[in-house]
Amino acid sequence: MVVGRLLLLLLVTISTRYVAAQRVGEPLSVWQKGQLDIHHISTGQGNAALLILPDGTSLLIDAGAIDPVDWRTGKPRDIPTRPDTMRQAGEWIARYARNALRFRADPAIDYVLLTHFHDDHMGTPRHGIKRAAGGYVLSGITEVAEYISVHRVLDRGWPDYSYPQSMEADSIVANYRHFLSWQQKHNGLTVERFQAGRTDQIVSKYNSTCPVKIRNLMVNGECWTGKGTQTKHLFPDLTGLPLLQRPNENMCSAVLSIHYGDFTYFSGGDIPGVLSFGTPEWHDMETPLAAITGPIDVKLVDHHGYRDAENSVLLTALKPRVLVIPAWSTSHPAPEVLERMLSTMTYDGKRDVFTTNLLQEAKTLNKQWLAQLKSQSGHVVIRVEPGGKRYRVFVLDDTQEIAPIKAIYGFYKAKSKR
Numbered sequence: 201m202v203v204g205r206l207l208l209l210l211l212v213t214i215s216t217r218y219v220a221a222q223r224v225g226e227p228l229s230v231w232q233k234g235q236l237d238i239h240h241i242s243t244g245q246g247n248a249a250l251l252i253l254p255d256g257t258s259l260l261i262d263a264g265a266i267d268p269v270d271w272r273t274g275k276p277r278d279i280p281t282r283p284d285t286m287r288q289a290g291e292w293i294a295r296y297a298r299n300a301l302r303f304r305a306d307p308a309i310d311y312v313l314l315t316h317f318h319d320d321h322m323g324t325p326r327h328g329i330k331r332a333a334g335g336y337v338l339s340g341i342t343e344v345a346e347y348i349s350v351h352r353v354l355d356r357g358w359p360d361y362s363y364p365q366s367m368e369a370d371s372i373v374a375n376y377r378h379f380l381s382w383q384q385k386h387n388g389l390t391v392e393r394f395q396a397g398r399t400d401q402i403v404s405k406y407n408s409t410c411p412v413k414i415r416n417l418m419v420n421g422e423c424w425t426g427k428g429t430q431t432k433h434l435f436p437d438l439t440g441l442p443l444l445q446r447p448n449e450n451m452c453s454a455v456l457s458i459h460y461g462d463f464t465y466f467s468g469g470d471i472p473g474v475l476s477f478g479t480p481e482w483h484d485m486e487t488p489l490a491a492i493t494g495p496i497d498v499k500l501v502d503h504h505g506y507r508d509a510e511n512s513v514l515l516t517a518l519k520p521r522v523l524v525i526p527a528w529s530t531s532h533p534a535p536e537v538l539e540r541m542l543s544t545m546t547y548d549g550k551r552d553v554f555t556t557n558l559l560q561e562a563k564t565l566n567k568q569w570l571a572q573l574k575s576q577s578g579h580v581v582i583r584v585e586p587g588g589k590r591y592r593v594f595v596l597d598d599t600q601e602i603a604p605i606k607a608i609y610g611f612y613k614a615k616s617k618r
């Protein structure tokens with residue numbers, strides 16, 4: 201009898217392990233209750249991260265679709281969309297999300313957070329090819345919502361879009377506002393302004409006791425102080441400031457951290473931390489965050505690893521074990537940034553760096569570091585186990601919609617309770 205029970209226990213253990221096992225070449229298994237999934241979706245067209253909280257709540261951070269024309273050179277960009285060019289990035293993001301959320305009877309995105317108002321984070325009407333029934337151009341977030349329901353949007357500008365200056369003349373924001381008002385009227389979308397310091401704007405919708413906490417750290421130059429919900433403003437009085445010194449769009453990015461058990465994830469949009477000459481010190485948005493954020497596990501690399509991001513003060517404070525670079529341009533990442541991320545001069549211990557993409561020019565520039573990268577293309581998925589004690593990283597093939605697993609890393613042990 202006892203032997204029989206032991207045998208049964210053994211069989212159950214083996215079969216559970218078998219179900220949970222994931223192999224290279226297979227599609228990623230569907231999210232299970234208690235897991236925290238973070239899918240860095242690679243379309244080649246900018247940032248898009250789909251998070252599935254342990255209770256099943258879904259959060260999409262950004263939905264990029266870069267301008268088809270390079271604003272600096274006026275020339276068309278030659279960056280093909282992945283998996284293929286038959287669809288635009290927004291539709292691919294939606295299709296990826298529907299598949300990842302297939303455990304829900306009606307897959308939907310509960311929250312969208314747009315970190316800031318740039319094409320590689322939200323799309324641009326310059327795509328101009330497809331329009332919604334509401335008349336707005338479908339690109340980035342406006343296109344995502346065409347293929348999967350979106351319930352609530354948080355951004356840095358609602359409702360007047362006037363900080364740090366009026367965005368009336370910005371065609372990206374105008375198209376997006378058109379989208380918001382149509383979706384509010386016809387599909388019950390709600391919109392809110394993301395506010396620093398709060399932990400109650402993005403919450404577990406399906407189980408309020410779920411032990412996950414999302415802290416809004418910074419937006420529009422407003423930074424959490426580390427105490428309660430208190431914030432301080434980092435920008436000076438803007439009246440009379442020379443044009444070049446005014447806070448730019450990247451500096452206004454929404455920044456947040458996600459805590460689950462011993463695990464912490466950090467997402468900083470396109471905040472800069474390395475000053476270009478002539479700019480005042482308050483243009484460094486990373487150093488103030490270093491003071492209020494302890495060691496973390498996984499970091500989405502700021503500003504795609506561009507040369508003005510990931511300063512050593514922030515890296516030393518956060519000590520990320522895993523770094524994910526959402527790259528789409530020849531300047532992503534800059535060699536000096538990759539060097540800082542890989543160097544033990546910034547912090548001791550191991551770290552694994554993944555990129556969702558790497559253009560040929562970036563490969564040439566970063567030649568000496570390439571062998572140390574864990575991935576050079578693909579969706580990068582962080583899967584945190586129930587309870588938040590350990591996690592793995594899956595790299596998925598972004599050239600096929602079924603996205604078979606290319607590589608598996610971990611388990612990594614999450615750092616510690618904070």
Ligand SMILES: [Zn+2]
Nearest residue numbers: 318320470503
């Ligand atoms: Zn960007």
